[in-house]
Amino acid sequence: MMYNAIINPKELFKEAVRTVYPRKCPGCRDVILPDMLVCESCAAEFKLVEPPFCLKCGRHVEDEETELCDECASKDHRYSMGFSAFVYDGIMRRAMSDLKYSSAAENADYFAEIAAKTCGERVKMFNPDIIIPVPIHPSRRAERGYNQAQLISDRLSAALDIPSVNDLLIRRKKTAALKRLDAAGRAENLKQAFECDLKRYPREEISVRFGRVLLIDDIYTTGATMECCTEALLDAGVHEVAVLSVAIGYNY
Numbered sequence: 001m002m003y004n005a006i007i008n009p010k011e012l013f014k015e016a017v018r019t020v021y022p023r024k025c026p027g028c029r030d031v032i033l034p035d036m037l038v039c040e041s042c043a044a045e046f047k048l049v050e051p052p053f054c055l056k057c058g059r060h061v062e063d064e065e066t067e068l069c070d071e072c073a074s075k076d077h078r079y080s081m082g083f084s085a086f087v088y089d090g091i092m093r094r095a096m097s098d099l100k101y102s103s104a105a106e107n108a109d110y111f112a113e114i115a116a117k118t119c120g121e122r123v124k125m126f127n128p129d130i131i132i133p134v135p136i137h138p139s140r141r142a143e144r145g146y147n148q149a150q151l152i153s154d155r156l157s158a159a160l161d162i163p164s165v166n167d168l169l170i171r172r173k174k175t176a177a178l179k180r181l182d183a184a185g186r187a188e189n190l191k192q193a194f195e196c197d198l199k200r201y202p203r204e205e206i207s208v209r210f211g212r213v214l215l216i217d218d219i220y221t222t223g224a225t226m227e228c229c230t231e232a233l234l235d236a237g238v239h240e241v242a243v244l245s246v247a248i249g250y251n252y
């Protein structure tokens with residue numbers, strides 16, 4: 001096949017990709033313009049977490065005097081603060097599930113843009129040295145083609161100009177689907193799931209270069225996953241961890 005000399009083959013390829021895989025709205029899955037991240041009517045449907053925020057997890061709390069939500073008041077977490085962009089409700093559940101199970105990787109663009117807008121200022125105040133995604137097991141990553149938390153952390157890294165490190169925190173063993181386990185089962189299952197790759201990054205290096213870490217996950221429910229990752233990071237020489245979730249659930 002011969003290309004017309006005037007057409008840049010790279011642009012031609014990009015155009016072909018856009019034609020075959022047009023950008024879709026994360027809410028309704030309708031085709032949207034390539035420079036849009038969400039359609040107008042869905043933009044109004046996605047619910048953002050409104051201030052004031054729980055200092056620990058980023059949920060909405062009743063008033064400025066309330067520092068912690070009920071969930072965080074009843075539990076001890078080792079991360080020092082948390083931020084979250086969206087309420088994990090109907091439309092968000094579907095959009096997140098599409099990102100995780102239906103190859104809608106483009107949804108990460110919208111999630112990260114809103115997370116940077118709504119949480120960026122608070123993240124800057126925490127002043128992290130690096131951003132780290134919660135890892136998924138390599139076999140799950142192979143099935144899915146990507147780690148959804150890493151798609152988001154890569155985009156946040158670019159938006160907030162904070163380097164991301166994807167090979168420090170690693171997943172040790174495959175965990176059962178969390179949905180099927182009760183709270184005790186989840187905790188037991190997760191306890192041993194994460195560790196830091198100390199062969200790649202010696203403890204002294206971690207302590208000097210990665211003292212303050214912002215940990216990224218897609219969904220925050222009980223905080224159990226964030227807590228296990230935080231423990232692995234602190235055990236490896238990190239000084240302080242803050243957590244950012246794209247969406248946060250209520251009543252868990």
Ligand SMILES: [Zn+2]
Nearest residue numbers: 025028039042
């Ligand atoms: Zn839409």
Ligand SMILES: [Zn+2]
Nearest residue numbers: 054057069072
């Ligand atoms: Zn909280």
